[in-house]
Amino acid sequence: MQKAKIILLILVTISITSCVSKKNITYFQNDAIEQAKVSNSYKTVFKPDDLLQITVSAVDFETVKPFNLPAVSFATTTDRAIGTPQQQTYLIDNEGNIDFPVIGKLKIGGLTRQETITLLKNKLDPDYVKNPTINIRIANYTITVLGDVRKPGTYTIPNERITILEAIGLAGDLNITGKRNTVKVFREIDGKKKQFDIDLRSNKIFTSPVYYLQQNDLVYVDPNKSSSQDAAFNRNTGLFVSIGSILVSLIAVLTR
Incomplete structure (x- = not known):
C-alpha cells in the first residue's frame, strides 16, 4: 500500500511539472487593444549597408x-561583357552616402523612401531629366529569427514590409517551450x-515600436526554464550514467 502511494505521488508530480500552463502559451490573452494607438503606417528608413536598386524613368528615354x-561582368581574356546585364545597385556606406551617376555623392542614410525620391528629383530636374519618375527598392532586405522556434533562419522580405507576427509565422511559430512573454x-x-522586449500574450504588441520590423532586425525567442534544464540533462546523461555505475559498484564492494 505504501509503495502504491509513493508511485501515485511520483506520477502526480511528473504530471504537474510536465504540463505547460495555458496562460503561458496563448497569444493575445491580456490587455485590451488600444485602437487609438494602432497604426498601419510604415516608413522604410534607409541605413548603412542597405543595397539599393534605383530606377529613373522619363518620357525621354535617352536622358x-x-x-x-x-x-x-567582363571576361578576363576578351574584355567583353558576359552574362545578362542587371540593374546597378548602390551600397549605402557607413556615413550614409551613395555614389550616384553624374550627380556624385548623396547622403540618404536616415531618410525615408519618399524623402530620398524627393532629393533625387530635385537633383535631376530640370538640369538632367525632366519630370523623372524614380523607384527605389532595397535589394538585401532581410530579417533574422533565432532561438526556440521551429525554423530559425534569415529571411528575405521582397515587399519590404513585415510585422513581428509575420516573421514568427515564417519561422514556423514558437515551439511549445518558447517563452512568449x-x-x-x-x-x-x-x-x-537597441533591445526591445515583446510579450506575445498581450495585445499591446499591436502598438509596439517593433510591431513592424525593419531591415536587418533580429528576433530572438528564449527557451523556458524546463527546456533549458532538459537540454542540460540530455547533454550530461552519459556522465550521470557513468557516475551512477561507479557509485553502485562502490556500494556493492563496501557492503560485502
Whole structure:
C-alpha cells in the first residue's frame, strides 16, 4: 500500500511539472487593444549597408540612360561583357552616402523612401531629366529569427514590409517551450544596437515600436526554464550514467 502511494505521488508530480500552463502559451490573452494607438503606417528608413536598386524613368528615354547603368561582368581574356546585364545597385556606406551617376555623392542614410525620391528629383530636374519618375527598392532586405522556434533562419522580405507576427509565422511559430512573454527584438539605431522586449500574450504588441520590423532586425525567442534544464540533462546523461555505475559498484564492494 505504501509503495502504491509513493508511485501515485511520483506520477502526480511528473504530471504537474510536465504540463505547460495555458496562460503561458496563448497569444493575445491580456490587455485590451488600444485602437487609438494602432497604426498601419510604415516608413522604410534607409541605413548603412542597405543595397539599393534605383530606377529613373522619363518620357525621354535617352536622358535617363546615364542614371540606369547596368551591372555586368567582363571576361578576363576578351574584355567583353558576359552574362545578362542587371540593374546597378548602390551600397549605402557607413556615413550614409551613395555614389550616384553624374550627380556624385548623396547622403540618404536616415531618410525615408519618399524623402530620398524627393532629393533625387530635385537633383535631376530640370538640369538632367525632366519630370523623372524614380523607384527605389532595397535589394538585401532581410530579417533574422533565432532561438526556440521551429525554423530559425534569415529571411528575405521582397515587399519590404513585415510585422513581428509575420516573421514568427515564417519561422514556423514558437515551439511549445518558447517563452512568449520575453521575445526580444534587436535593432540598430544610429549605429547602436537597441533591445526591445515583446510579450506575445498581450495585445499591446499591436502598438509596439517593433510591431513592424525593419531591415536587418533580429528576433530572438528564449527557451523556458524546463527546456533549458532538459537540454542540460540530455547533454550530461552519459556522465550521470557513468557516475551512477561507479557509485553502485562502490556500494556493492563496501557492503560485502
